[in-house]
Amino acid sequence: MxxxxxxxxxxxxxxxxxxxxxxxxxxxxxxxxxxxxxxxxxxxxxxxxxxxxxxxxxxxxxxxxxxxxxxxxxxxxxxxxEGIAQARLSRITPLPRQALLLTAMEGFTPEDAGYLIDASPEEVESLVAEALAEIERQTRADVLIIEDEPIIAMDIETIVRDLGHNVTGVAVTRDEAVQQAMARRPGLVLADIQLADDSSGIDAVKDILAQFSVPVIFITAFPERLLTGERPEPTFLITKPFQRSTVKAQIAQALFFDSATVPA
Incomplete structure (x- = not known):
């Protein structure tokens, strides 16, 4: 081969x-x-x-x-x-962010992540803790969850609240998601792909983004279907079943680069 x-x-x-x-x-x-x-x-x-x-x-x-x-x-x-994130980037080096994403999102072990960034497993774990602590201190937002599976929605809501964010609502259909977003504008959207009435979370997000700009994290069991090389593609993507640390890392990164949460 x-x-x-x-x-x-x-x-x-x-x-x-x-x-x-x-x-x-x-x-x-x-x-x-x-x-x-x-x-x-x-x-x-x-x-x-x-x-x-x-x-x-x-x-x-x-x-x-x-x-x-x-x-x-x-x-x-x-x-x-990248320019928007300048204020934050000055306070957190790329290395902790790499360690966080490599372990929490990409699923590398501390040993493998250490190989990738030239650090020991212990240093990787320390860098991950540093990145989470720093990013979480700098980002707070109102979050709309679009998810039709109650247990998963509850799990996501708990993660979001544990990070110090506020959940504006949990929508289970496209129409409900758009309605909630218009009623109370979120600072972040977490969206499943397949919704309760066979409507699309992708379409719901498109409808919301047509009204205002907001960072979006998609959640799907088949990430490769959204990473085909065709446009448009999501910047932030979580694979089901997910680890709590993965959701935390993606939320932190999405808000890290969002202009609405840049500290004064």
């Missing part, structure tokens, strides 16, 4: 990670593209002593670390997601 065949199944998830790390589909995809270009240009330098997924993420981190992480290659325009 060729190197390309080995890496192909992992690319949608690397794009998910890159987007969460940068807070932007455009910026994240640019770093992934640069990673693939580096592999094509020098395939003999690809780490062959580890699992292909680890090697892919290791190459990505080499590209990310060598770049100015405050800006996407080509320079981010003032006022975009």
């Amino acid at each position: 060729s190197l390309g065949d080995d890496l192909r199944p992992h690319l949608p998830f690397l794009r998910r990670y890159a987007r969460a790390l940068t807070g932007s589909q455009q910026h994240g995809d640019a770093f992934v593209r640069a990673t693939l270009e580096a592999i094509v240009a020098a395939p003999d330098q690809f780490p062959r002593s580890v699992d292909p997924r680890l090697g892919l993420y290791k190459t990505f981190h080499a590209i990310w670390s060598s770049a100015n992480v405050e800006e996407e290659p080509g320079h981010a325009a003032a006022g975009d997601a």
Whole structure:
């Protein structure tokens, strides 16, 4: 099997990670593209002593670390997601954010995450704690949950409240979601894909975004269906069944890059 065949199944998830790390589909995809270009240009330098997924993420981190992480290659325009996050980025380094997302969202062990960011497992755990504490201190929001499974909705609501956020409502259909969003504008939306009346959470989000801008985190059992390379694609995506730490990490990142929650 060729190197390309080995890496192909992992690319949608690397794009998910890159987007969460940068807070932007455009910026994240640019770093992934640069990673693939580096592999094509020098395939003999690809780490062959580890699992292909680890090697892919290791190459990505080499590209990310060598770049100015405050800006996407080509320079981010003032006022975009990276610029908005400048106040926070000055108080939390990229390394803790990487450790948090690699373990909480991508499911790497502290040992594997340590390999990726050149840290010991103990250092990874310390970095994760640092990132969560710092980001959670800086972000608070009203959250709308769009989820038709009661147990999952209750679990998400508990996580959201534990983080110090306020839940404005839990909607189970497209129409209900839009109605609640219009009645009380949320600062964050957590949306399932398939809703109670066979309506679409994607359509609900489109209706809401047509009225105002708000960060959105999609929740689905099939993330690869939303990471096909076609447009539009979500910046923030949670896979079912999810870990509580994954939801916390995604909420923190989504709000981290949202202009409405930039501290004064």
